[in-house]
Amino acid sequence: MFKVLDKINNPNDIKKLSINELKLLSGDVSSYIHDIVTDKGGHYSSPLGAVDLTIALHYVYNTPIDKLIWDVGHQAYAHKILTDRKKEFKSIRQYDGISGFLKIDESKYDSFGAGHASTSISAGLGFAHSRDKDNKNHQVVSVIGDGAMTGGLAYEGLNNLGFHKTQLTVVLNDNSYSISESVGALSKYLTRIVTNPTYNKLRKDIWNLTDKIPTISSPIKKIIKKTEGSLKAYLTPGILFEELGLRYIGPIDGHDIENMIKVFESIKKMNTPVLLHVHTNKSKGINIGDKDAIKYYSLSGKNSTIVKDKITYSKLLGKGLSMIGEDFSFECVTAAMGIGTGLEEYYKKYKDRYIDVGIAEEHALTYAAGLSADGKMPVIAIYSTFMQRAYDCVLHDFALQNLPGLICMDRAGLVGNDGPTHHGVFDINFLSSIPGLILTAPKNGSEFLNLIYTAIKNRLLLSIRYPKDYTEINDNHNFEELQIGSWDYIQKNDSKICILTFGRMIDHSVQASKKLTRDFNIEITIINCRFIKPIDENMLKKLVNNHDTFITIEEGMLRGGFGSSILEYFSKNNISNTLKMIGIDDNFSKHGSNSELFKDEGLDVDSIVNVIKESANVK
Numbered sequence: 001m002f003k004v005l006d007k008i009n010n011p012n013d014i015k016k017l018s019i020n021e022l023k024l025l026s027g028d029v030s031s032y033i034h035d036i037v038t039d040k041g042g043h044y045s046s047p048l049g050a051v052d053l054t055i056a057l058h059y060v061y062n063t064p065i066d067k068l069i070w071d072v073g074h075q076a077y078a079h080k081i082l083t084d085r086k087k088e089f090k091s092i093r094q095y096d097g098i099s100g101f102l103k104i105d106e107s108k109y110d111s112f113g114a115g116h117a118s119t120s121i122s123a124g125l126g127f128a129h130s131r132d133k134d135n136k137n138h139q140v141v142s143v144i145g146d147g148a149m150t151g152g153l154a155y156e157g158l159n160n161l162g163f164h165k166t167q168l169t170v171v172l173n174d175n176s177y178s179i180s181e182s183v184g185a186l187s188k189y190l191t192r193i194v195t196n197p198t199y200n201k202l203r204k205d206i207w208n209l210t211d212k213i214p215t216i217s218s219p220i221k222k223i224i225k226k227t228e229g230s231l232k233a234y235l236t237p238g239i240l241f242e243e244l245g246l247r248y249i250g251p252i253d254g255h256d257i258e259n260m261i262k263v264f265e266s267i268k269k270m271n272t273p274v275l276l277h278v279h280t281n282k283s284k285g286i287n288i289g290d291k292d293a294i295k296y297y298s299l300s301g302k303n304s305t306i307v308k309d310k311i312t313y314s315k316l317l318g319k320g321l322s323m324i325g326e327d328f329s330f331e332c333v334t335a336a337m338g339i340g341t342g343l344e345e346y347y348k349k350y351k352d353r354y355i356d357v358g359i360a361e362e363h364a365l366t367y368a369a370g371l372s373a374d375g376k377m378p379v380i381a382i383y384s385t386f387m388q389r390a391y392d393c394v395l396h397d398f399a400l401q402n403l404p405g406l407i408c409m410d411r412a413g414l415v416g417n418d419g420p421t422h423h424g425v426f427d428i429n430f431l432s433s434i435p436g437l438i439l440t441a442p443k444n445g446s447e448f449l450n451l452i453y454t455a456i457k458n459r460l461l462l463s464i465r466y467p468k469d470y471t472e473i474n475d476n477h478n479f480e481e482l483q484i485g486s487w488d489y490i491q492k493n494d495s496k497i498c499i500l501t502f503g504r505m506i507d508h509s510v511q512a513s514k515k516l517t518r519d520f521n522i523e524i525t526i527i528n529c530r531f532i533k534p535i536d537e538n539m540l541k542k543l544v545n546n547h548d549t550f551i552t553i554e555e556g557m558l559r560g561g562f563g564s565s566i567l568e569y570f571s572k573n574n575i576s577n578t579l580k581m582i583g584i585d586d587n588f589s590k591h592g593s594n595s596e597l598f599k600d601e602g603l604d605v606d607s608i609v610n611v612i613k614e615s616a617n618v619k
């Protein structure tokens with residue numbers, strides 16, 4: 001039961017509230033987010049920090065006619081609750097429930113879908129231009145975080161916006177944090193603006209002065225204007241946004257709803273592009289210190305299982321690199337995902353061989369290629385889904401120039417509740433077309449460490465895809481080089497059926513095989529195709545002679561995937577054995593638990609059993 005929230009069914013209801021009630025609403029919405037996220041899991045500190053801002057925005061703007069475009073969308077929980085998903089919010093991130101990000105087809109209030117960072121300014125400008133072409137006069141507001149503002153796409157949008165002078169309001173939701181601490185020159189610049197009382201006071205005084213003396217003679221006015229300009233330039237070096245052609249307003253307190261409402265009302269009357277700098281606090285509403293905003297970035301919910309005696313692939317990456325770093329020199333690069341990709345252990349040990357470049361995947365890869373061209377061995381730790389941003393950087397800046405680099409792609413395969421924007425299911429398809437790039441996927445932690453070791457020791461251009469999952473710990477791992485392109489038997493049988501698979505699907509295949517043997521007396525061969533490219537042609541040749549039917553299983557898209565490369569091999573070599581391909585078939589997988597999603601995509605054990613039964617002609 002919420003005193004004020006219970007009365008809100010759409011944004012119009014917010015407009016009827018007094019300032020005092022708006023403050024109470026903020027408390028209600030924060031409690032609701034807290035209750036659901038601590039129970040079900042999801043983003044935590046970012047949405048809580050944006051509650052007051054969301055209330056002020058929906059109070060002033062007339063959504064969905066006015067367009068509100070959220071960057072990433074992970075902070076828009078209050079937006080969902082206050083628009084049309086108050087009840088549905090309980091189902092957030094659950095199978096068949098509402099998404100943890102924004103989706104055009106989920107609500108008319110989600111003007112633009114999101115999940116990946118730094119899109120809101122470009123999309124906002126598109127909306128604004130479209131509005132102008134249609135001679136309409138609604139407002140367009142893009143809300144972007146200080147972290148997302150570090151992405152190149154955001155600057156491309158700003159550059160274009162400042163040039164066209166289109167009316168678009170960019171709200172910079174600056175809480176000084178991203179997933180980790182925000183990094184980079186922009187972050188320092190914003191902190192300086194927010195924390196520099198001298199500049200803020202001086203600017204206020206000067207504005208007050210010019211406002212208060214309307215009869216002031218024009219030469220004096222000019223001097224004052226000039227003085228303000230040079231003071232601003234002196235005290236806020238660069239005046240970045242104004243120089244780019246946007247009217248900069250702020251910083252203002254992102255928890256003072258009353259003042260935010262006043263500021264938005266006055267921005268609505270402006271006809272230039274505006275950047276409103278709002279300072280928010282991610283620990284607002286939670287009883288934690290500001291720095292804990294990172295720790296409380298997301299929660300896993302009450303039902304999350306703690307896996308004992310195992311380690312995540314992410315943590316193992318940090319551990320492995322720490323160990324290999326003792327004997328080999330390499331540089332580790334991440335795009336704001338140092339924590340997510342498990343690099344903490346590594347960067348504590350090798351601070352001088354680690355760089356977080358901000359949410360800037362393209363830059364991360366091309367920067368790494370620069371390191372590589374000058375003789376360093378770069379290791380890039382990145383999520384598979386965010387690698388999508390940097391396709392050409394791998395192609396043009398690494399592969400075409402024949403440069404070495406190790407690309408560690410975390411969260412490859414289905415990632416559960418984060419859903420379609422975050423599933424890492426496209427990497428094989430888009431990377432396998434790049435000549436010279438080796439694609440791999442380990443079957444377990446030891447093989448993972450050996451792949452890392454092989455790439456670094458031999459200075460290869462190699463990518464490793466691995467899931468958001470656990471694997472075994474082996475503190476005394478003996479590093480071994482793997483032969484490039486070599487596959488391995490998981491189980492060998494005198495059977496007619498052979499599964500070619502890799503990564504997590506090996507386990508599903510083994511389980512399927514056990515069921516098939518137990519219930520139907522069907523034996524199968526299973527191959528660990530840890531080198532997705534190049535394939536092990538020698539082994540495949542032998543397998544073709546011994547098996548009638550091949551089944552490829554991959555946790556990725558079918559089209560242009562691993563199965564397709566086997567099909568190509570069969571076609572090139574006039575092989576007419578039967579080939580069945582299991583993978584994701586031309587659709588965006590939903591959000592939900594991985595077991596639900598595996599079932600949807602035919603990647604669960606029972607679906608694999610059924611395909612093999614069919615192949616063996618067993619009813």
Ligand SMILES: Cc1ncc(C[n+]2csc(CCOP(=O)(O)OP(=O)(O)O)c2C)c(N)n1
Nearest residue numbers: 046115116117145146147148177178179336
């Ligand atoms: C292209 C891309 N890279 C990385 C991420 C992962 N990611 C999600 S939110 C986030 C931090 C965003 O920080 P900020 O914009 O400051 O928002 P805040 O969480 O602080 O509100 C990151 C790095 C992403 N969503 N998209």
